Amino acid sequence: METSGIHRTQVDLDGLLEVLSRNLYSTPIVVVRELIQNAHDACIRRRSESNWDDEPSIQVISNAHRNTLTITDNGSGLTRDEIVEFLATIGTGYTRKLRKSSLNQDAIGYFGLGFLTAYVVASKVEFITTSFQQPNQTSRFVSKGGKQYHLTTEAAENSVGSSVVLHLLDDHARLADSDYLHHLVSRYCCLLPMNVYVDDTKDPVNNTPIPWRQQADTSELRKHRISLDFAKLFDGQFEPIITIPIPYDENVKINGLIWIQDGSFYSNSDNRRVSAFIRHMHITDDAKELLPNWAGFAGCVIDSHCLVPTASRETIQKDDAYEIVRTHVRNTLIDALVKIAAERGATWRRLQSRHNQSLLGACLTDDQLFDEMHDVLELPTSAGDMTADEIVRRTAESKLTIAMEQKGGFEQLVAKSTGTPLVYGFRYAVMAFCRELVKHKGVSIRTLGGEDDASLFPVFTPNEELTRALSKHFAGIDAKLVISKFTPTSLPAIYVLDQDALLKHRLESDELDRAVGSATIALARSFTQNLQIEHEAYFYVNANNGLIKNFHQFSDEKQQLVAHSIVAITKLLSNDNLSGNDSDSVESMLEGLTTSLKSLAETG
Amino acid sequence: MDVWDWVFDKEYELRDAGHDRLADLVDKMPGYVMDNDHEQVDAHIDEAIQLARELKQPWVEIFVRHWRLQSKVLHRQESKEMLREAVELLEFSHRPEHIDCPQSVCVVQDLAACYGVTDGPGYFKERMQVYEETLNRITPQWSCFTCLSVECISALCDIGDYEGALKKLDDIDRELEQCGENDPSAELETKRTLALVRMKKFDQAHRALDKINFEHEDPVFQLSILAYRALILAHEGKLQEAMLTLPAHTEITQNCELHAIWIEVVNMHSQHDKAILTTENLSACKRMLNLAEQRGANRTTLLMGALVSRMFNRSGDPHSAQKALDTMKRIQPLLRGDHGAAAIIDKVAAELSAEPT
Numbered sequence: 001m002e003t004s005g006i007h008r009t010q011v012d013l014d015g016l017l018e019v020l021s022r023n024l025y026s027t028p029i030v031v032v033r034e035l036i037q038n039a040h041d042a043c044i045r046r047r048s049e050s051n052w053d054d055e056p057s058i059q060v061i062s063n064a065h066r067n068t069l070t071i072t073d074n075g076s077g078l079t080r081d082e083i084v085e086f087l088a089t090i091g092t093g094y095t096r097k098l099r100k101s102s103l104n105q106d107a108i109g110y111f112g113l114g115f116l117t118a119y120v121v122a123s124k125v126e127f128i129t130t131s132f133q134q135p136n137q138t139s140r141f142v143s144k145g146g147k148q149y150h151l152t153t154e155a156a157e158n159s160v161g162s163s164v165v166l167h168l169l170d171d172h173a174r175l176a177d178s179d180y181l182h183h184l185v186s187r188y189c190c191l192l193p194m195n196v197y198v199d200d201t202k203d204p205v206n207n208t209p210i211p212w213r214q215q216a217d218t219s220e221l222r223k224h225r226i227s228l229d230f231a232k233l234f235d236g237q238f239e240p241i242i243t244i245p246i247p248y249d250e251n252v253k254i255n256g257l258i259w260i261q262d263g264s265f266y267s268n269s270d271n272r273r274v275s276a277f278i279r280h281m282h283i284t285d286d287a288k289e290l291l292p293n294w295a296g297f298a299g300c301v302i303d304s305h306c307l308v309p310t311a312s313r314e315t316i317q318k319d320d321a322y323e324i325v326r327t328h329v330r331n332t333l334i335d336a337l338v339k340i341a342a343e344r345g346a347t348w349r350r351l352q353s354r355h356n357q358s359l360l361g362a363c364l365t366d367d368q369l370f371d372e373m374h375d376v377l378e379l380p381t382s383a384g385d386m387t388a389d390e391i392v393r394r395t396a397e398s399k400l401t402i403a404m405e406q407k408g409g410f411e412q413l414v415a416k417s418t419g420t421p422l423v424y425g426f427r428y429a430v431m432a433f434c435r436e437l438v439k440h441k442g443v444s445i446r447t448l449g450g451e452d453d454a455s456l457f458p459v460f461t462p463n464e465e466l467t468r469a470l471s472k473h474f475a476g477i478d479a480k481l482v483i484s485k486f487t488p489t490s491l492p493a494i495y496v497l498d499q500d501a502l503l504k505h506r507l508e509s510d511e512l513d514r515a516v517g518s519a520t521i522a523l524a525r526s527f528t529q530n531l532q533i534e535h536e537a538y539f540y541v542n543a544n545n546g547l548i549k550n551f552h553q554f555s556d557e558k559q560q561l562v563a564h565s566i567v568a569i570t571k572l573l574s575n576d577n578l579s580g581n582d583s584d585s586v587e588s589m590l591e592g593l594t595t596s597l598k599s600l601a602e603t604g
Numbered sequence: 605m606d607v608w609d610w611v612f613d614k615e616y617e618l619r620d621a622g623h624d625r626l627a628d629l630v631d632k633m634p635g636y637v638m639d640n641d642h643e644q645v646d647a648h649i650d651e652a653i654q655l656a657r658e659l660k661q662p663w664v665e666i667f668v669r670h671w672r673l674q675s676k677v678l679h680r681q682e683s684k685e686m687l688r689e690a691v692e693l694l695e696f697s698h699r700p701e702h703i704d705c706p707q708s709v710c711v712v713q714d715l716a717a718c719y720g721v722t723d724g725p726g727y728f729k730e731r732m733q734v735y736e737e738t739l740n741r742i743t744p745q746w747s748c749f750t751c752l753s754v755e756c757i758s759a760l761c762d763i764g765d766y767e768g769a770l771k772k773l774d775d776i777d778r779e780l781e782q783c784g785e786n787d788p789s790a791e792l793e794t795k796r797t798l799a800l801v802r803m804k805k806f807d808q809a810h811r812a813l814d815k816i817n818f819e820h821e822d823p824v825f826q827l828s829i830l831a832y833r834a835l836i837l838a839h840e841g842k843l844q845e846a847m848l849t850l851p852a853h854t855e856i857t858q859n860c861e862l863h864a865i866w867i868e869v870v871n872m873h874s875q876h877d878k879a880i881l882t883t884e885n886l887s888a889c890k891r892m893l894n895l896a897e898q899r900g901a902n903r904t905t906l907l908m909g910a911l912v913s914r915m916f917n918r919s920g921d922p923h924s925a926q927k928a929l930d931t932m933k934r935i936q937p938l939l940r941g942d943h944g945a946a947a948i949i950d951k952v953a954a955e956l957s958a959e960p961t
Binding site: 266268360361364365404405406425426427428429430431432435503506507511512515516517518519520522523524526527528 | 736
């Protein structure tokens with residue numbers, strides 16, 4: 001019979017080792033990082049716990065012939081007891097304890113799991129170590145698979161320090177390839193403030209100049225060069241136009257660099273490249289969320305002391321510190337963009353030529369960015385790219401005139417002829433940006449093809465004789481006659497269908513009745529029934545035009561012929577505006593035009 | 605019919621012809637809506653329409669304009685601005701040369717939804733007629749069958765016919781099952797949840813939401829599920845849990861369809877604990893109310909206005925309470941039929957005139 005009581009949770013060591021060593025990390029090559037990190041922490045420990053002031057050094061040696069990889073350091077080493085407690089016991093992270101107890105924040109490790117990675121890539125792992133605490137003894141730890149180990153301690157063979165020797169499995173023989181190793185180590189360790197040597201290189205592989213570690217007396221030119229080279233190294237795809245140092249802040253505790261890419265791509269492409277280091281050790285190249293979503297044209301490297309890695313140390317925990325870092329990076333980027341726009345003409349122009357539209361779109365998603373940059377970003381117009389202020393200054397009505405189509409009708413022609421820059425509302429983010437200007441900055445807009453078009457054709461009252469003549473001979477048209485004055489002067493008239501009337505006609509067509517259910521059409525018509533339609537079309541005659549201006553001076557017969565011709569030409573040119581029910585076909589218009597012109601020619 | 609097949613084919617066709625930009629926009633537009641990324645819809649739509657016209661792709665134009673309506677009307681409740689567009693798109697999509705585009709059916713939903721957002725009960729009859737008529741034209745295999753059904757259920761809920769809504773849902777379930785469509789729809793289940801909450805059947809409401817696989821849903825529906833869960837909890841009296849479940853107001857700035865629920869949950873909580881009426885929460889309520897009014901969601905403005913006025917009154921701010929009441933009065937003439945509006949306004953006015961709570 002089973003009795004109730006408190007029991008101890010069991011651990012399947014085989015299973016646990018399997019999970020931790022094989023499934024925790026996405027790729028076994030992180031073993032290189034983990035073991036270098038351990039070596040680094042050993043050096044930190046030796047410095048922290050003894051009066052050691054020699055140069056710390058880490059060596060990574062590959063031996064393709066013997067299929068081994070060795071990482072050697074001149075750090076603290078471990079005593080025999082420490083090997084049992086920290087190396088052979090899973091989860092006891094000495095470095096974590098060291099960071100807590102000694103307040104030494106320079107050590108990297110966290111979870112006491114890094115050494116496990118060795119068992120993924122190696123059939124046998126040897127750890128040979130001489131501790132500074134017992135420099136006359138050397139211990140040798142050997143394990144195959146990590147479930148059991150052999151430990152001996154003898155008189156010292158080596159100086160203080162440790163070596164980890166990995167006898168690589170065939171699947172991971174590549175780790176014994178010198179070039180490959182060189183590449184891996186230089187990537188993982190480039191920020192490590194401790195020399196790391198690979199094979200027999202005289203110079204450490206991690207000797208890339210780091211922008212934020214330059215001496216104060218380094219020249220600006222050199223700092224600039226170092227920053228550009230650093231950015232290029234990490235971006236890998238795009239050259240940087242400009243680099244932006246991330247200022248160190250005591251509350252945020254990050255160093256880093258942002259850069260703007262010199263690339264031409266779609267305005268909404270996301271080419272964020274963010275590499276994150278924690279305590280100088282590479283964690284991930286895929287931390288793009290640290291840059292704002294809208295910064296698809298930027299890259300960034302950060303080295304943080306406050307971010308916390310996940311257990312695999314390949315990603316970052318999304319905790320409060322993460323959000324603080326994100327905010328700091330975003331604010332740095334916005335401040336820099338504003339400053340560049342204000343102070344650095346050539347750089348800003350280069351940036352704008354590549355990313356102006358991306359920034360227009362970005363402003364839609366970031367209120368602060370919009371607030372700070374709305375007046376320096378340019379809108380694409382028929383007269384070139386210009387800021388909203390510039391556009392408004394060039395229009396008589398202080399409005400932005402927006403065209404929603406590339407090929408416009410007469411409205412575009414008239415607007416352009418007045419010198420009004422037409423904003424291309426059909427380009428990425430432009431219309432939405434203009435709406436934000438209306439909402440937040442009180443800018444007025446007019447969209448061509450809408451009810452505002454009448455303002456393009458201001459009413460003009462000529463003398464009585466001309467008015468009488470025009471009214472008489474343009475009376476037959478199926479539109480409201482409006483005598484106006486507009487440019488270009490070469491246009492005698494414009495025929496514009498009322499868009500509301502057009503919509504109403506279309507909704508009342510038999511065709512639509514057949515295609516759409518009766519209830520649906522009734523619902524749609526309840527909208528058009530409420531439209532205030534005064535006239536279905538408008539015929540604007542242009543009193544600036546030579547023919548119209550002098551119209552009343554022609555004989556009555558000529559007035560009639562000229563009027564017919566003008567009506568025919570105007571309707572022909574407006575043919576794409578005509579509703580399907582209009583009785584004038586192109587052919588009949590051309591016939592009418594031909595007749596009028598023939599009569600004009602025959603008239604004395 | 606799978607209304608998506610032609611879209612995928614069209615994308616390939618556009619790419620093969622070298623029109624990658626338009627293909628990208630076709631590919632991304634629905635995702636922007638479902639990922640709750642409505643600014644991206646605004647940023648891209650005009651370019652997409654222009655390109656579709658230039659390349660003489662009317663079906664693509666219908667497709668992207670439809671998705672704009674989904675974003676602007678169903679989620680952001682901009683019925684005032686979009687009604688004309690919905691009518692124009694209905695006409696455009698039903699021209700003989702375009703009628704075969706599958707999305708022409710979806711456009712019917714957009715139009716009816718516009719009126720639903722403007723005044724749900726006011727246009728109930730017309731909406732139901734449209735839904736019945738359109739649902740009869742299609743089969744449950746059409747993707748838009750679910751969308752239209754959701755709107756039909758919304759209409760029934762709008763007039764308080766929750767039993768009718770549940771019965772209709774059962775009919776819809778049967779029809780979908782018969783066609784082998786067994787996966788629960790987040791949209792239908794949230795509507796079912798609403799009807800069940802209003803009928804005080806809270807356990808059943810929870811079970812309706814439990815049917816949805818939260819992790820597999822798009823972000824826009826995940827927010828919806830959380831909001832409805834919070835609504836059930838609030839009505840059950842589990843107010844703390846409701847507030848913990850309710851999405852933060854900052855998460856739903858663009859999801860105007862959830863604002864009324866958010867306000868309802870906060871209001872219920874405030875009836876027991878006025879401490880919830882922080883400056884931040886009250887400002888959020890006011891913002892949501894103003895947004896609803898500006899966007900033309902008239903009936904919703906009235907109903908939200910009542911709760912907002914009460915909350916301000918409860919918090920000791922009769923001035924703001926009065927302003928909310930003024931909003932209700934301003935909206936009243938815009939409603940299509942009373943449907944209890946006058947009584948609600950009178951009640952709120954009487955509460956304001958009485959001693960502050």
